[in-house]
Amino acid sequence: MEDKDVAHHHPNYIKIWAILFVLLLLGMGAGMVGNPTLATILVFSVAFIKAGIVVSNYMHLKFEPKFLKIFAAVGALCILILLIGLIPDIVYVYGD
Amino acid sequence: MNTQTENMGIPNGKFGTWVFLGGELLIFGGLIVSYILFRLHHPDWHEHAAHTISYIGLFNTLVLLTSSLTMVLAFKSVDEKDYIKASNQMFMTIGLGLLFLCVKAYEYNHEFHMGFTPVTNLFWSFYFLMTGLHAFHILAGLVVIFAFALRVRKGKSLASVEYVGLYWHLVDIIWIFLFPLVYIAS
Numbered sequence: 001m002e003d004k005d006v007a008h009h010h011p012n013y014i015k016i017w018a019i020l021f022v023l024l025l026l027g028m029g030a031g032m033v034g035n036p037t038l039a040t041i042l043v044f045s046v047a048f049i050k051a052g053i054v055v056s057n058y059m060h061l062k063f064e065p066k067f068l069k070i071f072a073a074v075g076a077l078c079i080l081i082l083l084i085g086l087i088p089d090i091v092y093v094y095g096d
Numbered sequence: 097m098n099t100q101t102e103n104m105g106i107p108n109g110k111f112g113t114w115v116f117l118g119g120e121l122l123i124f125g126g127l128i129v130s131y132i133l134f135r136l137h138h139p140d141w142h143e144h145a146a147h148t149i150s151y152i153g154l155f156n157t158l159v160l161l162t163s164s165l166t167m168v169l170a171f172k173s174v175d176e177k178d179y180i181k182a183s184n185q186m187f188m189t190i191g192l193g194l195l196f197l198c199v200k201a202y203e204y205n206h207e208f209h210m211g212f213t214p215v216t217n218l219f220w221s222f223y224f225l226m227t228g229l230h231a232f233h234i235l236a237g238l239v240v241i242f243a244f245a246l247r248v249r250k251g252k253s254l255a256s257v258e259y260v261g262l263y264w265h266l267v268d269i270i271w272i273f274l275f276p277l278v279y280i281a282s
Contacts, residue, residue: 008258010172017165024157028150031280043276051269058168058265065105068114075118079125083133090133 009063016057023050113259117266120233124270127229131222131277144219145278147212152203153279156196157271163192164268167241167261170248174257179248182257186245189264193238200231223278230274233267 023046030042056062061072104111135141166188173182204224207213214224240260247253 008171008175010175013165013168013172017161020161021158024154024161027276028154028280031150031276043280047272047276050272054164054265054269054272058164058268059262067104068106068111071114071118075121078122079129082122082126083129086129086133090130091137 009060011057013058016053020050020053023053107255109255109259110262113262117262120263120266120270124226124229127222127226128273128277131226134218134222135277138218141219144212144217147207147210148223148279149203149206150279152199153275156199157275159192159196159199160268160271163189163196164265166192167264171257171261174248174254179251179254183245183249186241186248186257190238190241190245193234193241197231197234197238200227226274227278230267230270233270237264237267 027043027046027050030046031039033039033042055072061069166185170182170185170189173179173185207220212220212223214221237260241264244253244256244260248257
């Protein structure tokens with residue numbers, strides 16, 4: 001094993017927590033919007049923004065090499081493929 | 097301080113952790129995607145979801161977000177070579193994780209008393225499976241953080257703080273999606 005110092009970037013984590021807290025309250029507020037479709041879109045948009053902030057800053061993905069960003073993006077893409085792949089089974093078979 | 101060899105521009109331990117997290121993402125992703133598709137086909141599920149307690153979910157979300165903060169601050173403290181502070185911040189993370197589990201246990205107890213169990217209907221099956229599996233991941237994370245917090249206090253296993261932190265943040269992200277799915281979207 002090789003010992004060496006690696007410099008890490010450390011953004012203002014407390015400020016990021018405060019932003020996440022505000023987004024959490026916004027997400028709750030969005031859930032109370034009268035239009036259910038609009039409420040769903042807003043709630044999940046806030047959730048995606050929060051997840052993006054955590055991945056970028058707390059998991060430091062924005063400071064990582066490009067290949068790791070691509071690796072993470074492929075993981076997210078797999079979820080999308082899974083969603084599309086499950087539509088026929090769930091909606092057209094078990095859904096009825 | 098990092099003590100891992102590198103073959104891909106980042107420490108092997110970090111890359112291994114990301115690969116592990118990719119697997120975790122697919123486990124929860126499969127469950128969440130199935131839940132979303134079932135729910136779109138069963139609009140009546142919002143009536144079941146209305147029985148979940150939103151303010152408890154909100155509180156637990158705040159607890160997990162804060163635990164992510166203490167965990168990442170521990171990583172920063174390791175970089176600053178303040179290992180006692182890092183260890184203490186990891187113990188704070190453990191405390192917050194335990195608080196999350198206690199609140200979840202209270203919530204489960206309330207739901208069981210209301211007559212909602214994993215076999216009540218498909219909504220509650222999904223609810224208990226997703227939140228239960230998440231709680232199990234929290235518990236596993238707490239055990240690992242505890243083990244490493246003791247070593248970090250002695251200046252050992254320093255790179256592990258970042259790796260276990262990555263896992264902990266993923267658990268936080270999963271909850272970020274579970275919260276609106278089972279609580280707010282009612």
